[in-house]
Amino acid sequence: MSGQDMNGQDFGPKRCGLVGGGVIGAGWAARFVLNGRDAVLYDPSPDARARAEAVLGMARAAWAGxxxxxxxxxxxxxxxxxxxxxxxxxxxxxxxxxxxxxxxxDVLERIDALLPAAVPIASSTSGLLPTRLQARLRHPERFVVGHPFNPVYLLPLVEICGGARTSEDTKARVAAFYRAIGMQVLHVRKEVDGFIADRLLEALWREGLWLIEEGVATTAELDDAIRYGAGLRWSFMGTFLTYRLAGGDAGMRHFLAQFGPALQLPWTRLVAPELTDALIDRIAGQSDEQAGGMTVRALERLRDEALVKVIRALATVGPQGYAAGATLNRFAARRADDAQGGQPGADGIPASWHGVVPPEWIDYNGHMTEHRYLQVFGEATDHILDAIGAGPDHVAAGQSFYTVETHLRHLGQALCGMAIMVRTRVLDADGKRLHLFHELTAAGDDAPLATAEQMLIHVDTARARSAPIPQAVAGAIAALRTAHSALPVPEGAGRAIAMPRRS
Amino acid sequence: MSGQDMNGQDFGPKRCGLVGGGVIGAGWAARFVLNGRDAVLYDPSPDARARAEAVLGMARAAWAGxxxxxxxxxxxxxxxxxxxxxxxxxxxxxxxxxxxxxxxxDVLERIDALLPAAVPIASSTSGLLPTRLQARLRHPERFVVGHPFNPVYLLPLVEICGGARTSEDTKARVAAFYRAIGMQVLHVRKEVDGFIADRLLEALWREGLWLIEEGVATTAELDDAIRYGAGLRWSFMGTFLTYRLAGGDAGMRHFLAQFGPALQLPWTRLVAPELTDALIDRIAGQSDEQAGGMTVRALERLRDEALVKVIRALATVGPQGYAAGATLNRFAARRADDAQGGQPGADGIPASWHGVVPPEWIDYNGHMTEHRYLQVFGEATDHILDAIGAGPDHVAAGQSFYTVETHLRHLGQALCGMAIMVRTRVLDADGKRLHLFHELTAAGDDAPLATAEQMLIHVDTARARSAPIPQAVAGAIAALRTAHSALPVPEGAGRAIAMPRRS
Structure with a gap:
């Protein structure tokens, strides 16, 4: 395993062995497969294949979004x-x-005996100590805890915790691999039961069980107490940074002075209540009521849709994204060079946009909805503007190209999950105008599904009026135009919309 | 206070007295003011005015988003x-x-003595029992706890908890008022120190303090353990529904069987650690390092941007939004009747679309991005299709109109927060085609910011080929076309895109 190869395209293992295929094991398998690794999973349960395939299907849909x-x-x-x-x-x-x-x-001992010494073994344990788990291994140095969170294919957090005999090299290599597949690594510096995250979750869970036991709240009320309040903050800022803000300008020290005394109050009951049959009945009954007849699969789909949208929302916070959104953006930047599609077509023009149609772009007719075509074409235009030196720096300096007209033609249908690409030609230009022609095709196909002809005008944004295209940009446009001028004028350019009987 | 007036426009109090203007009091004042109520705030601190105005400014910016x-x-x-x-x-x-x-x-006793008996008094206390707080009041029945979460102007959660002598009427009226100003009410059914949410938060916080005390994790690591993992889920689904999913198809009962035994483990600590000077120094130092030099104000802005984006993301989950997103959508629906826009223009054509430009529709040039124009025009087309009897039922029956061409012209700029509307004319039609012309304007203005000319073709969706427009639909189209035919042909219709020197 290479951690990170020098060419930046090839991270870590190619073939991942998975032992155990429950919710967590199947989630790992999905994350590995989606990241281009082969996943070979062993689980004695007869449901293993169906579960792994179902989870992979959900993961695929989530990442398409x-x-x-x-x-x-x-x-x-x-x-x-x-x-x-x-x-x-x-x-x-x-x-x-x-x-x-x-x-x-027992199983780790068998795995250890079967594998060459250089192959790392990570355990998904959520609470057992690595020093104990590695005790009987021939090669304990290659063993480490890599503890993920459900759904493994979407939540970025993974805790890495070594035991007394784990090597630093193992920790570093496994961390590099997890990062390469889009995860956020938290190194647990001191071996402790439950590591970090689950101790925090367990404290909240135990207190919740007491509140149910004492009739203070139901499962639905406990969930509402989180998701309409602190849970919204917790999706990007933890308790300690949040409390720093609650301390106002004086920060954490002031907060501790103000709320420290409350720690003396006998609020919390961290020892869990006994799970009597009556308490189990009460919790399970409340949980059924809370689910309101939705199946676990339907709730999982709802969860994934919400996670995708929350993570994508966080990716737009601040200049680089925040929290899990920043993790996603770093991952996307690393992937950009490798992404599929983007090969030049028969006309030799490289892709100005390529990607996969996500499910939320599909309309009631079952096709990509019309404004998403224009979104893709607009992003292709941005790519061209970047290429001619009229990208973000140009905009920051007070100059930009504004689209003044667009003529879209729909010649076919882009469908959910289809890999599509756009190729863009410079048809014409003058001192202030840029005339583009985009063709959207399925990746690897030359027949357009849609075309867009666009006229852009160069503007001084502060004065909100047209302005001459600077020489360097004009030169880059001229070079593209020359390169494209040998090609025939595209079918459909320069046309007006009209009823056929009038044409 | 009326709870909810019959006309649906006017909820509850007009003038809110606020006693105490810290982070919470100032947050309440901002929420009241933004919802059209006067807020009169008393706080002896010389900073009260500056703080209240600063918080109102942040709240205003957040709600604009x-x-x-x-x-x-x-x-x-x-x-x-x-x-x-x-x-x-x-x-x-x-x-x-x-x-x-x-x-x-003491202060509640003074407030009680000064106010008419019918005026409700709510306390923001995060943990004191209402029965004790109301003990010395002349009119204890009008006293209730209304416990919000920071930032009060953004987080929807408010816990309502009555004391032994609080009337049901007071609880109902205060809950109705809080709902009217966009909040999500959680009724605490049993009086308990810390109510529900803060007991859960406090359990997690106490466990976190132990992990710092024992050198297992820093404040930043504890926060990462939440925000990259469970915190993402907690923004829309609480612990109990999440664990139901972890139980797989067998649900909560299976989860309790599987993880119940772990409750016996001595994971969590009973009581909080003593806040010694050394521990305070460690926490405050780690918190400073974690903040990385950002001021509290800068962190608050980051927090608000993230909260706005997460809540808006949740508003798009499922058909009605989920969790705090559903709360927002319900609030928006109640406000929609009051919102501006939707009146016919000088040409007498009613709006086929009206609404306000949200911030995520704005591009790097500071204007509504081009594909959002087409989204609006596409929704206007759907409105027309619905009006001519070619809406969802028509689609369900296997027939639909597909857009084959669109010609967009940009004549002005729609800006963030602008109320805009679209009016749509039927220019022409034949047995299979429908030719539309949309004009997008600022609400109440006749000068178009953009136009779209669209050609649609009627299709048999199963056979994926054009099909005659059914007679009833054709009749409705003809009626619209006749109504619109008296108007002059719109400027810009029937044009092709070309460089000016060629036209």
Whole structure:
């Protein structure tokens, strides 16, 4: 495993062995496959294949919305019949067995015996200590905890925790791999039961159980107490930065002075209540009522849609995105060079846009809705503007190109999940105007699904009026125009809209 | 106070007295003012005015992003010199003093003595019991806890908790008022220290303090453990619904069977650690490092931008929005009748679309981005299709109109928060085609900012080929066309895109 190769295109393992295919193991498999790795999964359950395929389907849909077109060609998902088959040729192993220490130790010992010493083994354990899990391994230095969160294919957090005998090299290599597949690594500096995140979640969960036990709140009310309040903040800012703000300009020290005394109050009941049959009935009944008849699958789809939209929203906060949005943007930047599509067509013109049609772009007719065509064409125009030196720096300096007219023609249909690309020609230009012609095709196909002819005018944005195109930009336009001038005038350029009987 | 008037436009109090103007009191004042209520605030601090005005400025900016154009004309913010002045004429009082029971009881007694018996008094206390706070009031029945979360002007959650002597009428009226100003009410059914949300937050916070004390994690690491993982889910789904999903198809009962045993583990600590000077120094130092030199004001702006974007993202989940997004959509629907726009123009054609330009429609040039014009025109076309009997039922029956060409012209700029409308004319039609012309203007203005000429073709969607327009639809088209035919042919119709020297 290379961590990060020098060419920036090829990170880490190619074939991941997965041991355990529950919600977490299947989520890992989906994340690996979507990132172009083969995933070979062993789980004795007869449901393993159906679950892994269902989770991969959800993951695929989620990423089509999260970063359409950015992922490499998928790896293969293979369900292995035996542990040996899952490990054969693997250059990375992720263990996601039930949280039973003896079971994990036994299986890890078998995995260790079967694998070459250089192959890292990561455990998804949410609370067991790595020093104990690695105790009987021949090669304990290659063992590390890599603890993800559900859904593994969408939530970026992964806690890395080494045991007493884990090597620094293992931690660094596994962290580099997780980052390469879009995750945010939190190194746990001190081995502790439950690591960091689950201890915090468990404290909240235990207090919630008491509030149900004492009849203060139902499961739905406890959830509302979070999701309409602190939960909104927690999607991008944790408790400590939030409380710093609550302290006002005097910051955290003031907050501690103000709210520290409340720590003496016997508010919280961190020891969990006993899970009697009556309490289990109460919680399960309230949970059924809260779900309102929605299946787990329907709730999962709702969750994924919300996660995708929240993460995408955070990607637009500030100049670089914030929290999970910044993680996504870094991942997208690393992927940009590798993305599929983008090969020049028969006319030799490179792609000015390429990507995959996400599900929310589809309208009631089952096709990409019309304004998304114009979005794609607008982004293709931005790409051309960037290429001729009229990108963000030009705009920041007070000059820009504004579109004054667009003529769109729909010749075919882009469908959900279709890889599409745009190629753009400079038809004409003068001292203030730029005349472009875009063709949108399925990737690797030359027949246009739609075309857009656009006239742009160069403006001084502060004075809000047209202005001459600067010489350097004009030179770049002229070069493109010359390169494109050998091609025939595209069919459909220069036309007006009219009824056929009038044409 | 009327709770909800019959005309649906006028909810609750007109003049809110505020006692205490810290982060919470100033946040309440901003929410009241933005919702068209006068806020009269008393706080002995010399900073009260500056703080209230600063918070109102942030709130105004946030709501311009959250629901541009939906709020009524602002109320007035007034800083009172005395408690008496703050209460004069108030028909609602919100107390937000420091969390000191004797102080609150003394001031509440004075407020109670000064106010007519019918005026509700709500306390922002985050943990003191209403039965104790109302003990010395002449009219304890009008006292209730209304506990909000920071920033009060953005987070929808408010906990309502009555004491032993609070009337049901007071709880219902205060809840109706809070809902009318965009909040999500959580009724706390049993009086308990800290109510519901803060008990959950406090449990997590106490566990976090232990992890710092024991050197397991820093403030930044604790925050990362939340915001890259569970915090993303918590912005729309609480712990209990999330764990139901983790249980898979077997739901909450299975989850309890699987993870219940972990409750026996001594993961979480019973009580908070003692806040020694050394621990305070460590936390404050880590917090400074985590803030990375950003001021509280800068962090607040970042927080508000993220909250606005997350809540708006949640407003697009599912058909009605989810969690705080659904709350926002309900609030927007209640405000929609009051919003400007939608009147016919000088040509007598009614609006086929009207609304306000939201901030995410603005591009790097500071104007509405081009594909949003086409989105608006496309929705206007859908409105026309609905009007001629070619709406969803027509589509469900296997027939639809597909757009084959669009000619967009940009003549002006739609800006953030601008109320805009579209009027649509039927220019022409034949047995299979429909030729439309849209004009987009600022509401109440006849000068177009953009026009779109569109040719649509009627299709049999199953056979994916053109099909005759059914007679009833054709009749409706003919009627519209006749009504519009008296108007002159719109300037710009029937034109091709070309360089001026060629035209």
């Amino acid at each position: 999260l970063l359409p077109g950015a992922l490499p060609p998928e790896g293969r998902l293979h369900i292995a019949a035996t542990l040996e088959e899952a490990l054969e040729g693997a250059d990375f192993v992720q263990e996601s067995l039930p949280e039973i220490q003896t079971l994990k130790c | 959250l629901l541009p154009g939906a709020l009524p004309p602002e109320g007035r913010l007034h800083i009172a010199a005395t408690l008496e002045e703050a209460l004069e004429g108030a028909d609602f009082v919100q107390e937000s003093l420091p969390e000191i029971q004797t102080l609150k009881c």
